Amino acid sequence: MANEVCFQHIHLENAWTLKVYESTGGYSVWRKILEEKTPPAEIIEQIKASGLRGRGGAGFPTGVKWGFMLNAPSELQKYIVCNSDEGEPGTFKDRDILRYNPHAVVEGMAIGAYAIGATAGYNYIRGEFWEPIQRFEEAIREAYDADLLGKNILGTGVNFDLYTHYGAGAYICGEESALLESIEGKKGQPRFKPPFPAQVGLYGKPTIINNTETLASIPTILSKGADWFVNLGVPNSGGAKLFSVSGHINKPGNYEIPMGTSFKELLEIAGGIREGHQLKAVIPGGSSTPVLKGDTMMEINMDYDSIAKAGSMLGAGSVIVMDDSTCMVKALARISHFYFEESCGQCTPCREGTGWLARILHRIFHGQGRKDDLDLLENVANGIMGQTICALGDAAAMPVLSFIKEFRDEFEYFIEHGKSKVTGEAAL
Amino acid sequence: MLAEKQQANTLLSPEDCAEIDRWIGKYPPEQKLSATMPALRIVQDNHGGWLTTELMDAIADYLDVPAMAVYEVATFYSMYELKPVGKHKVCVCTNISCMLRGSDDVVTHFKNKLGISLGETTSDNKFTLKEVECLGACGGAPMMQVGKDYHENLTPEKIDEILAALD
Numbered sequence: 001m002a003n004e005v006c007f008q009h010i011h012l013e014n015a016w017t018l019k020v021y022e023s024t025g026g027y028s029v030w031r032k033i034l035e036e037k038t039p040p041a042e043i044i045e046q047i048k049a050s051g052l053r054g055r056g057g058a059g060f061p062t063g064v065k066w067g068f069m070l071n072a073p074s075e076l077q078k079y080i081v082c083n084s085d086e087g088e089p090g091t092f093k094d095r096d097i098l099r100y101n102p103h104a105v106v107e108g109m110a111i112g113a114y115a116i117g118a119t120a121g122y123n124y125i126r127g128e129f130w131e132p133i134q135r136f137e138e139a140i141r142e143a144y145d146a147d148l149l150g151k152n153i154l155g156t157g158v159n160f161d162l163y164t165h166y167g168a169g170a171y172i173c174g175e176e177s178a179l180l181e182s183i184e185g186k187k188g189q190p191r192f193k194p195p196f197p198a199q200v201g202l203y204g205k206p207t208i209i210n211n212t213e214t215l216a217s218i219p220t221i222l223s224k225g226a227d228w229f230v231n232l233g234v235p236n237s238g239g240a241k242l243f244s245v246s247g248h249i250n251k252p253g254n255y256e257i258p259m260g261t262s263f264k265e266l267l268e269i270a271g272g273i274r275e276g277h278q279l280k281a282v283i284p285g286g287s288s289t290p291v292l293k294g295d296t297m298m299e300i301n302m303d304y305d306s307i308a309k310a311g312s313m314l315g316a317g318s319v320i321v322m323d324d325s326t327c328m329v330k331a332l333a334r335i336s337h338f339y340f341e342e343s344c345g346q347c348t349p350c351r352e353g354t355g356w357l358a359r360i361l362h363r364i365f366h367g368q369g370r371k372d373d374l375d376l377l378e379n380v381a382n383g384i385m386g387q388t389i390c391a392l393g394d395a396a397a398m399p400v401l402s403f404i405k406e407f408r409d410e411f412e413y414f415i416e417h418g419k420s421k422v423t424g425e426a427a428l
Numbered sequence: 429m430l431a432e433k434q435q436a437n438t439l440l441s442p443e444d445c446a447e448i449d450r451w452i453g454k455y456p457p458e459q460k461l462s463a464t465m466p467a468l469r470i471v472q473d474n475h476g477g478w479l480t481t482e483l484m485d486a487i488a489d490y491l492d493v494p495a496m497a498v499y500e501v502a503t504f505y506s507m508y509e510l511k512p513v514g515k516h517k518v519c520v521c522t523n524i525s526c527m528l529r530g531s532d533d534v535v536t537h538f539k540n541k542l543g544i545s546l547g548e549t550t551s552d553n554k555f556t557l558k559e560v561e562c563l564g565a566c567g568g569a570p571m572m573q574v575g576k577d578y579h580e581n582l583t584p585e586k587i588d589e590i591l592a593a594l595d
Binding site: 183 | 454456459460461462463464465466468469493497500501504505506507508519522523524525527528529560561562563564565566567568569573576577578
C-alpha cells in the first residue's frame with residue numbers, strides 16, 4: 001500500500017485547496033478536538049503510541065518531544081515551529097507536501113499547538129521554495145477565513161495564530177536551534193544544548209520544532225488511530241514514510257510507503273536502474289548519511305533499525321541511487337564541497353575541517369592527490385566527529401569516512417594514476 | 429545623525445515600508461529584528477536585485493536595529509546579493525543528485541550559450557549565472573531556478589526555450 005498518510009489525496013485535482021482537503025476528511029480531527037476539548041495529554045499519548053518519529057532526519061519520537069512541554073510553566077508564551085527548511089541533498093519531500101497538501105501541515109500545527117499549549121506558530125520555509133510558500137500561505141488564508149485559525153477559533157476560546165517565515169539560503173537553518181536564531185533575525189548559527197528548545201526556544205520561550213512531514217502526518221494518525229499507524233510499519237519504525245528517490249533511477253520521485261518495505265521493492269517502485277547498468281551504491285538517508293554498497297542495500301529494509309544495522313541511517317528518507325557509471329571520488333568531492341560551503345563557521349573543527357576535506361578531495365579529483373591523502377582525510381574527519389555544537393560536523397565527516405571505507409580502491413586508484421578508475425578521466 | 433537617518437529612509441519607498449510593516453506584524457512587538465530577513469528580501473527585490481550598503485543602512489534605520497546586525501544577516505545567507513546581478517538570476521544546482529543526472533552538461537550549455545561561467549554576468553546585464561547548493565527538487569534533476577521559478581528535468585533544448593521566453 002502506498003500514499004496513505006501525507007499523500008493520501010494528492011492525486012485529486014486542486015488537492016491543495018481547503019475544499020478538497022475537507023472533502024477527504026480534512027480538519028475533522030481539529031474540529032473534534034475543539035468541540036470535545038480533548039485533554040492535551042491524551043493527544044500526546046496517542047502520538048506516542050503511534051510510534052511517529054521525527055521525519056526531518058533525527059528520528060526523535062514526536063510524542064515524547066511534545067510531552068516535554070507538559071512541564072513548561074503555564075504562564076509562559078509557547079511556540080510551535082514547523083521546519084520546512086528542506087535542504088539536505090537528496091531530500092525533496094516537504095516541498096511536495098507544501099505544494100499538494102499544505103492544509104495537513106496547517107492542521108497538524110494547530111493540533112500540535114493545542115497539545116503543547118502554544119498560541120502562535122511559525123512555518124520556516126526555505127526562501128527558494130516560492131511556489132510551496134504561495135500554496136502554504138493560501139492555505140493559511142483559507143483556514144483563517146473558515147475560522148479554523150486565529151482568535152477564539154469556532155467560538156471555543158482556543159487561540160492559534162500561524163505565520164510563515166522565509167529562509168534565505170542556508171542549509172544550517174534546518175538545524176532546529178539555528179532555525180530559531182534565523183526567525184529571530186540573526187545569522188543561523190546553532191545554539192548550545194542544553195537548554196533544549198522545549199525549555200528555551202524561540203524568543204527564549206518554550207518551543208517545539210517538528211519537520212513538515214511529521215506535522216502533516218498528525219491529522220491522519222489521529223483520525224485513523226495510533227494502532228493503525230504503528231501497524232503500518234515495523235517495530236521501532238511506526239507508520240509509513242515518504243522516501244525521496246533520486247539519482248540513477250528510472251522514475252525519480254517521492255514515494256510514501258510503509259516503514260520496513262525492502263529497498264529492493266522501493267527500487268522497483270521507482271522504476272529500477274537504467275537499462276544496461278548495475279546498482280553500485282546508495283546513500284539511504286540524505287547526503288550526510290554513510291554510503292552503502294548496492295549489494296548491501298538489496299538485502300535490507302527501509303526502516304531505522306535495518307539501515308542502522310547495515311551501518312547507515314534512515315535520515316530523512318532521501319535515497320540517492322548511483323549506478324556503475326558513478327565515480328565515487330567525484331561524488332564525494334561534490335558532497336564535501338557542499339558541507340564546506342554550508343558550515344556556519346562557528347566551531348573551529350567544522351569551519352576548518354570541512355575546508356580541509358573539500359580541498360583534499362578537490363586535489364585528488366583533479367589528479368593531484370598525494371600518497372597519504374586518505375589517511376589525512378580520515379584524520380580530519382575523525383577530528384570533526386563529535387567535536388562540534390551541532391550535527392553538521394558529523395554530517396560532513398560521515399560521507400568521507402564511509403566513501404573511503406566502501407570504495408577505497410577507487411580513491412587509491414585516483415591518487416596513484418591521477419584519473420578515475422571508473423571514467424578514466426580527471427577534472428580539469 | 430538625524431539628518432542622515434532621514435536621508436537613509438528616503439531610499440525606501442512607501443511600498444517597501446508597507447510590505448516590511450506587514451512582516452513586522454508577524455512577530456512580537458519587541459522583536460523587530462525578526463523582520464530583518466524579510467526586509468532584506470523585499471528591498472532587494474524592489475531595488476534591482478541586489479543590496480547596497482546604503483539600502484542595508486536604511487533597513488537598519490527603519491527597523492531601529494544596529495547596521496551591523498543587518499550586515500551580518502545579509503552576508504550570512506546566500507540569497508542576498510551584495511554585488512550587482514543581471515536582470516535574470518539563473519541558479520543552477522550542481523549538488524549530488526543533479527550531478528548524477530547531468531548538471532555538468534547544464535553548466536557547459538550555459539557557458540556555450542551565454543559565454544559566461546558560474547558566478548559571472550553577461551555583458552548586457554541580462555543574465556547572471558550562479559552555482560547553488562541543493563534546492564530540494566532532486567526528483568527533477570538536473571534543475572535550476574530562474575528568478576522565483578523552478579525548472580526541472582533540464583535538457584539543452586529546454587534551457588533554450590526557457591531563456592528565449594525571458595525578455
